[in-house]
Amino acid sequence: MALQSLDIIRRSATTLPEPEARGAYTGQVSKLIDTTKCIGCKACQVACMEWNDLRDAIGTCTGHYENPHDLSEASWTLMRYTEYENPKGDLEWLIRKDGCMHCEDPGCLKACPSPGAIVQYANGIVDFHEENCIGCGYCVTGCPFDIPRISKKDHKAYKCTLCSDRVAVGLEPACVKTCPTGAIVFGTKEDMKQHAAGRIEDLKSRGFDQAGLYDPAGVGGTHVMYVLHHADQPGLYAGLPRDPKISPMVRLWKGAAKPLALFAMFATAAVGFLHYVGIGPNETDESDEQAARRELEKRP
Amino acid sequence: MNKPDVIVRYTAAVRIEHWIVAISFVLLALSGLALFHPALFWLTNLFGGGPWTRILHPFIGIFMVAAFCLLAVKMWPENYLQRSDWIWLEKIGDVIHNREENVPEVGRYNAGQKLLFFTIVGCLGVLLLTGIVIWRVYFSAYFPIAVIRLASVLHAFFAFVLICSIIVHIYAATWIKGSIRAMTRGWVTLGWAWKHHRAWFRQMTRSASQK
Numbered sequence: 001m002a003l004q005s006l007d008i009i010r011r012s013a014t015t016l017p018e019p020e021a022r023g024a025y026t027g028q029v030s031k032l033i034d035t036t037k038c039i040g041c042k043a044c045q046v047a048c049m050e051w052n053d054l055r056d057a058i059g060t061c062t063g064h065y066e067n068p069h070d071l072s073e074a075s076w077t078l079m080r081y082t083e084y085e086n087p088k089g090d091l092e093w094l095i096r097k098d099g100c101m102h103c104e105d106p107g108c109l110k111a112c113p114s115p116g117a118i119v120q121y122a123n124g125i126v127d128f129h130e131e132n133c134i135g136c137g138y139c140v141t142g143c144p145f146d147i148p149r150i151s152k153k154d155h156k157a158y159k160c161t162l163c164s165d166r167v168a169v170g171l172e173p174a175c176v177k178t179c180p181t182g183a184i185v186f187g188t189k190e191d192m193k194q195h196a197a198g199r200i201e202d203l204k205s206r207g208f209d210q211a212g213l214y215d216p217a218g219v220g221g222t223h224v225m226y227v228l229h230h231a232d233q234p235g236l237y238a239g240l241p242r243d244p245k246i247s248p249m250v251r252l253w254k255g256a257a258k259p260l261a262l263f264a265m266f267a268t269a270a271v272g273f274l275h276y277v278g279i280g281p282n283e284t285d286e287s288d289e290q291a292a293r294r295e296l297e298k299r300p
Numbered sequence: 301m302n303k304p305d306v307i308v309r310y311t312a313a314v315r316i317e318h319w320i321v322a323i324s325f326v327l328l329a330l331s332g333l334a335l336f337h338p339a340l341f342w343l344t345n346l347f348g349g350g351p352w353t354r355i356l357h358p359f360i361g362i363f364m365v366a367a368f369c370l371l372a373v374k375m376w377p378e379n380y381l382q383r384s385d386w387i388w389l390e391k392i393g394d395v396i397h398n399r400e401e402n403v404p405e406v407g408r409y410n411a412g413q414k415l416l417f418f419t420i421v422g423c424l425g426v427l428l429l430t431g432i433v434i435w436r437v438y439f440s441a442y443f444p445i446a447v448i449r450l451a452s453v454l455h456a457f458f459a460f461v462l463i464c465s466i467i468v469h470i471y472a473a474t475w476i477k478g479s480i481r482a483m484t485r486g487w488v489t490l491g492w493a494w495k496h497h498r499a500w501f502r503q504m505t506r507s508a509s510q511k
Binding site: 275279286 | 305449493
């Protein structure tokens, strides 16, 4: 699956260049989710289920509007609802469509040990190729947004594909197609930034001074962006991280540690070999046997 | 003494336990390295592919720790470091150059072997604990993500330390002729014991002559 497309810019656990003859010369893509226009209808969740043929198990009521109450291998997107009392004492219902952010520098891909289980296309979409997934969960460890989920049934990792199959043939993602308020739009990243700028200007004119675009630089920007009324406090939106980046632990583990450790192991073996050749083995000869015997004979 | 010319160094039980641990370790190192560096991912083929490598590795790990415990309980009392061990370590240059004349007499285990023993004990302890944290199927859900990330790094680091230590251990057995026979057949010659573990030689031959 992965190698049939010639537009891969990153491939997990791969040290040589990927097939990248075809580039995204008309610009990388992005989905823009305008939380200020979202009415929380969950049509995007339904469209995602429908297009991807996903049916999550019937859950239980947890007393929240979230349904299901968390992402899973069969729920790749989820509306998260927060009741926020602003300083004026008014209630704001902040609704954020959660799902994969399609990072420009994906932590999942960096952490993945299995060649080709995670790829990033030239258009920016980060995709899991489950046939190569070994189920270790390192993508979960690497993700700064807590997105990938490992299926309890097949032990493969799943997440939003940004409808890479639809985008590949010139369609917009299913959630975008279905959104009744136009809160989700899709296009080139540049176009989406421009669109967001217009929205932010409008929001500021209506008193949302801190309105802004969420396109976090710590992960190189994302191919799913948010317009937030309170861009200064992304944490208000069900814990959206303020400055997400790949954890230094993961960077160390999947960065310098790999070549250094491998080199040190080979070097240790090489030193042993050189010692054997240069100094030689330590052998016991007849004089040692005789010395041992003399020692025994001295005894009463 | 069954035979006059040899001393029993490792009983059959210890030898079998040692080789169970050793084979488990090799399997663990190969499967772990397969998931550590992309250049070694091909090693997963030895275990039936990526998913099987991911499934088997932690179970072999639990098995090895259990087997090692049996061995460690027997070896523990002989591995306490003593003052003469530090002098031995100061003279490590002589040891490496096969000049054992000026080196203090060694008991059952020399300082290098003792340090290796406690390195293995420490590494296995950390590897077991961190391995449970990153064992996604059964346990990872119980730990916060920061703990899983730390455990991932520590697991890789202590595995690295252990693998390097075992490379040294295997080389030492190759270098000091007669050591491998001690762990395969169980016995060493009187001269071997006299040369490499003189204090232990005296202890063994004394107890034998008293019998």
